[in-house]
Amino acid sequence: MTSGAHFEVKDLSVGYGDTLALDGVSMSAKGGGLIGLIGPNGAGKTTLVKAMAGLLPFSHGSIQLDSIPLMSWSQSAKAKKVGYLSQSRTVHWPVTVERLVSLGRIPHRGPWDGVSDGDLEAINRALDFADVGSLRTRAVTTLSGGELARVLLARVLAGEPAAVLADEPVSGLDPGHRLQVLEGLKALAESGCLVIVVLHDLTLASRFCDRVILLHEGRIEADGTPATVLVPDTLAKVYGIEAVTVSQGAERAVLPWSHI
Amino acid sequence: MSMGAAYGTKGSREVSQGLLLGGLAVLVIVLAITSLFVGRLGIGGVGDLLAVQGQDPETFRILLIEVRLPRTLLALTVGATLGLSGAVLQGLLRNPLAEPFILGASSSAALGAVIVFYFGVAGGSAFATPLGGVAGTMVATAALLALGSRAQDPLTLILAGVALNALAAALTSLALNLAPSPYAALEIVFWILGSFADRSLDHLVLALPLMGIGWVLLFSTWRALDALALGEDAAASLGFNLAAIKVRAILGCAFAVGAAVATTGVISFVGLVVPHVLRPFVGYRPSRLLPASLLGGAALMLAADICVRLIDTQLELKIGVLTALIGTPFFFHLLYVLRRSGQ
Numbered sequence: 001m002t003s004g005a006h007f008e009v010k011d012l013s014v015g016y017g018d019t020l021a022l023d024g025v026s027m028s029a030k031g032g033g034l035i036g037l038i039g040p041n042g043a044g045k046t047t048l049v050k051a052m053a054g055l056l057p058f059s060h061g062s063i064q065l066d067s068i069p070l071m072s073w074s075q076s077a078k079a080k081k082v083g084y085l086s087q088s089r090t091v092h093w094p095v096t097v098e099r100l101v102s103l104g105r106i107p108h109r110g111p112w113d114g115v116s117d118g119d120l121e122a123i124n125r126a127l128d129f130a131d132v133g134s135l136r137t138r139a140v141t142t143l144s145g146g147e148l149a150r151v152l153l154a155r156v157l158a159g160e161p162a163a164v165l166a167d168e169p170v171s172g173l174d175p176g177h178r179l180q181v182l183e184g185l186k187a188l189a190e191s192g193c194l195v196i197v198v199l200h201d202l203t204l205a206s207r208f209c210d211r212v213i214l215l216h217e218g219r220i221e222a223d224g225t226p227a228t229v230l231v232p233d234t235l236a237k238v239y240g241i242e243a244v245t246v247s248q249g250a251e252r253a254v255l256p257w258s259h260i
Numbered sequence: 261m262s263m264g265a266a267y268g269t270k271g272s273r274e275v276s277q278g279l280l281l282g283g284l285a286v287l288v289i290v291l292a293i294t295s296l297f298v299g300r301l302g303i304g305g306v307g308d309l310l311a312v313q314g315q316d317p318e319t320f321r322i323l324l325i326e327v328r329l330p331r332t333l334l335a336l337t338v339g340a341t342l343g344l345s346g347a348v349l350q351g352l353l354r355n356p357l358a359e360p361f362i363l364g365a366s367s368s369a370a371l372g373a374v375i376v377f378y379f380g381v382a383g384g385s386a387f388a389t390p391l392g393g394v395a396g397t398m399v400a401t402a403a404l405l406a407l408g409s410r411a412q413d414p415l416t417l418i419l420a421g422v423a424l425n426a427l428a429a430a431l432t433s434l435a436l437n438l439a440p441s442p443y444a445a446l447e448i449v450f451w452i453l454g455s456f457a458d459r460s461l462d463h464l465v466l467a468l469p470l471m472g473i474g475w476v477l478l479f480s481t482w483r484a485l486d487a488l489a490l491g492e493d494a495a496a497s498l499g500f501n502l503a504a505i506k507v508r509a510i511l512g513c514a515f516a517v518g519a520a521v522a523t524t525g526v527i528s529f530v531g532l533v534v535p536h537v538l539r540p541f542v543g544y545r546p547s548r549l550l551p552a553s554l555l556g557g558a559a560l561m562l563a564a565d566i567c568v569r570l571i572d573t574q575l576e577l578k579i580g581v582l583t584a585l586i587g588t589p590f591f592f593h594l595l596y597v598l599r600r601s602g603q
Binding site: 050053054055075076078079080082083084086088090091092093094095096099100103104106107111139152155159 | 354483486487488489490491493494496497498499500501539543544545546
């Protein structure tokens with residue numbers, strides 16, 4: 001995967017009608033460690049990643065990608081640079097897994113280009129990464145929810161983007177595949193790719209993320225390492241929960257325990 | 261999983277693009293030639309025609325060039341238009357029930373043409389009627405996209421089509437009521453039933469450039485249709501300007517379907533049946549479905565037009581009636597399959 005994406009979000013506000021989904025959010029993000037975007041339902045997580053992917057107009061503030069305003073990027077250059085994994089897992093036609101994943105190469109191919117050797121290699125790497133190589137000839141309609149989630153992630157990775165914005169990539173996956181996907185995304189991030197994942201699972205966020213950004217009611221409530229963000233007072237305020245911390249060697253993870 | 265479930269997984273029937281398009285092209289050519297030599301009024305097969313040629317070469321020329329040829333070429337181009345626009349609308353809206361007739365685009369085209377034809381809008385220019393059809397389709401398609409392109413349930417869009425069909429029918433009835441000519445009602449009703457009979461080369465010359473513009477615009481959406489299988493956000497993130505794609509699809513449908521309907525009346529369900537039948541053969545890829553549906557629509561229309569001339573009825577069966585008779589059960593079948601798959 002290529003590296004070098006750098007997002008700079010300043011005072012970003014996004015509204016849906018009269019409702020403000022994001023209210024003056026500022027953050028900076030670059031590759032090197034896995035970034036988790038967490039927060040309760042309706043906190044603005046999906047809105048933030050969609051705005052960063054250039055899919056939402058915003059009323060106030062700015063987003064820069066590699067020091068260039070996002071809106072100044074051509075759509076094809078932005079598509080090569082930023083891979084976006086939508087929360088929706090609807091695929092509308094029963095194409096094969098391999099064809100679906102190959103859609104990720106669209107930004108790299110001219111309208112009349114066939115699939116090159118380079119494209120095939122990238123597709124194969126993405127299929128292997130998501131552990132779906134054995135499904136390549138299956139119609140996507142025949143996959144389980146977890147298999148489909150991994151195939152859709154492979155579609156994003158096939159584009160070899162410098163930044164991956166993944167909206168809930170592990171929801172619906174079994175524990176084994178959750179760990180496998182997050183281990184892969186963490187390795188990807190450590191190779192220099194900017195990886196931002198929206199997560200609901202605080203245990204996984206505390207275990208895998210190098211940095212977590214906690215959104216609450218459209219604002220950033222806390223931003224830092226899991227150890228500094230996922231602290232009792234903050235969790236009580238934002239989620240209304242009490243959590244326990246479990247340790248395994250040098251690593252620690254937060255386990256939501258009871259509702260306050 | 262949306263539409264996919266409706267198709268099940270009956271194993272791949274995909275064939276190579278060259279073989280499929282080549283086969284369909286040969287079928288279109290064979291049917292087009294057959295269509296030139298099939299007719300009524302005592303002059304039917306090749307033998308009759310050759311006899312006419314021997315006795316009266318001028319009658320033969322008129323019959324072949326001025327009567328049969330326009331009919332054949334209109335059936336070919338209108339069928340191609342309906343097949344192609346059905347494939348584009350289904351890909352764009354990710355809905356296998358989308359097609360110009362069901363979505364009300366065809367009846368809106370008819371309404372536009374009726375208004376222009378019977379009320380002498382645009383000063384009686386020969387292009388006025390097809391352009392009326394174009395305007396009618398444009399309004400209908402734009403309204404549909406505004407209403408239903410984000411609808412998760414495919415039936416929501418169909419309901420929007422039902423509303424548009426009802427509105428177009430009501431306004432056409434109003435036009436009939438107010439039409440200055442007492443014969444207008446009968447003429448309009450017969451014309452709306454859809455037919456290729458009694459059309460001249462002039463009709464074709466008027467309609468063809470508009471249909472051609474429509475085809476180019478419709479084909480220009482092909483690449484985005486594949487990405488749209490993933491939904492609008494994912495397609496936009498792959499670099500497609502969806503607003504521009506939708507405008508091209510609206511204008512493409514407007515020019516192609518508007519001109520087709522204004523020339524031949526409303527011919528239903530071709531845009532539904534053709535893409536549905538051909539989809540497994542292209543591996544369910546929306547982009548590859550476009551040229552196949554263009555040729556498939558032409559073949560189906562030519563075959564249907566040959567049928568209406570061969571079926572022995574006192575008055576020639578209108579082709580729109582035949583396609584409706586075949587298409588309606590097909591539509592019911594698709595609805596049933598979609599409902600069963602939880603749509």
